[in-house]
Amino acid sequence: ALRRTGAVRVQNIGQLFYAAKALSSKFHPRGDRLAIVTNGGGPGAVAADRAGDLGIPLASLSPETCNKLKQILPADCSYLNPIDIGGDATPERYRETILAVAVDENVDSTLVMLSPQAMTEPMEVAQAIIDVAEEVSLTISCCWMGGRQVAEARRLLEEAGIPVFRTPETVIELFHTISKYFRNQKLLLQTPGPTRQSGLTGERGGRMLIETLLGERRKVLSEMESKAILRTFNVPVAQTMMARSASEALFIAEQIGFPVAMKVDSPDLTRKSEAGGVRLNIANTQAVWNAYHDIVNTVQLRYPEAAVNGVSIEPYLSRPHGRELMIGVFRDPLFGPLICFGAGGFDAEIFNERSLAIPPLNRFLARDLIESNCASRMLGKFHNHPAVKHDALEEVLVCISELVCDLPWIKELDLNPLIVDENGAIVVDARIVIDHALGTGSERYAHMAIHPYPVHLIQKWQMPNGSTVTIRPVRPEDADLEREFVRNLSEESRYFRFMESIIDLPLPVVVRFTQIDYDRELAMIATTIDDTGRETQIGSARYVLTPDGESVEFAVAIDDKWQQFGLGRRLIAVLIDYARTKGYRALVGDLLGTNHKMLRMMRRLGFTIHPHPELPGVKRAIKPLHG
The missing domain is CATH 3.30.470.20 (ATP-grasp fold, B domain)
Structure with a gap:
């Protein structure tokens, strides 16, 4: 659940602090393939071992990168990952090594380590890393081991916004946490729909089969019934037929074709093999006859209380590489x-x-x-x-x-x-x-923690000016569309929508507008496609649940060039219809008293206009949805 919400779980307060520190420094790994650059083989090995413990893959350097490193590093240095650049490594050697690694497509992030040695120049190396970080897109983190000798260099890196830590284990654990965080953020952006088939064939066929079985008051389906339901949703299954006698088994096996597999059909047995109820690679009719009796007798002997409906027969699948x-x-x-x-x-x-x-x-x-x-x-x-x-x-x-x-x-x-x-x-x-207890009249997707993308709300609308507009629920990937839409509104339209002077939406607000819970709120956008195939947002309408849990509060905005065509009325009508199906009592909205066009539209749609109980100059529009 945490991963799906975009969060990452840490194990202690120290990890929480380090993660917050890294995120505040804009530490953003583009992947989890790590390269380690170190002037000490021992610390590099410690870091690599900890990475292995956490499942962090060390990047496999390309042949081109290895050839560059051979030219940069002394002969006794290691140009494999971890890259040991030698205890006498100069700031220039650090710089050239990082630049060589930065262009390798197999490397997502780099850990640069320094252990204080006789010839080490901590301040100069730190400055070289700061300069390199401004040149490359590679994410860099540092481990500066030691105390007083490297304290000033560590402070220099921190001021430059580069995460720096004292021990290899700490920085590796941090990298693991942050890379998982950004991966989980990608999970947060996923809003799959309930089905990819516009005709919903699987839903209709599967529902009919389930409702037939519900009428028979049976809970555990046979293998043949289970596979039939799976087939309605395009799950590939091995054809299965049920034999209730040895004679039926003979004819079914001949129809399916040899070799066949035979399995006991019993609602009381979940592990058929352990019950002795499976026979494989049966090649002829005599073997089918014997296998049928053998399966039934074995199961009844081991589990005398189990109900045996018969034996299911299906093709024996020989997949040597399966x-x-x-x-x-x-x-x-x-x-x-x-x-x-x-x-x-x-x-x-x-x-x-x-x-x-x-x-x-x-x-x-x-x-x-x-x-x-x-x-x-x-x-x-x-x-x-x-x-x-x-x-x-x-x-x-x-x-x-x-x-x-x-x-x-x-x-x-x-x-x-x-x-x-x-x-x-x-x-x-x-x-x-x-489960029979659910019934057939339950609200759509009420059984799910995350509601699918409501594809049934997508509609095409022909505007009076001949343009075709798509009206659909918003998706997380619409963030850029939403931001551009608000930016293109006139100053007056933005003020009417947000009741304050803004030019651009802050990122947290964009996230709030585009990453929604489709069960408790609704955000519809209207878009058009130009001749180049580019999608542009021209309108939006949304509602959120009010604190009383019985009504919803709405807001609407239309691009200035697309006003006076009825688009706002169309979007509000979608909100009204959906809120009514969800059982809400009323649709409520606050509007500035100077927003005369919107107030006129509200009255035409059946809203009553009242003074706001707390804000002077603001009107409250209310439309009862029932009765």
């Missing part, structure tokens, strides 16, 4: 549905780790979920196994996210194993548990 993974869904009392990811099959016992994500997901968030789990290490190329098709795995996670968004009755979901190889991904086994 990796077995697990994707699951469960419901948390506070956060609602959560998606978990990790190793599947027998590998689950080895890795024994589950990574969690709060839906909805898009490709970026799915990739982050995969990379946060140690199972991701087995997805690349090793020995004679090619790397898996990452896009296919990400696609499955996004499809599961869409299923979770659109089907609130899903209480549990388990895909294990999900086999992924160089050709794609396919679900071998699936289990879904549904």
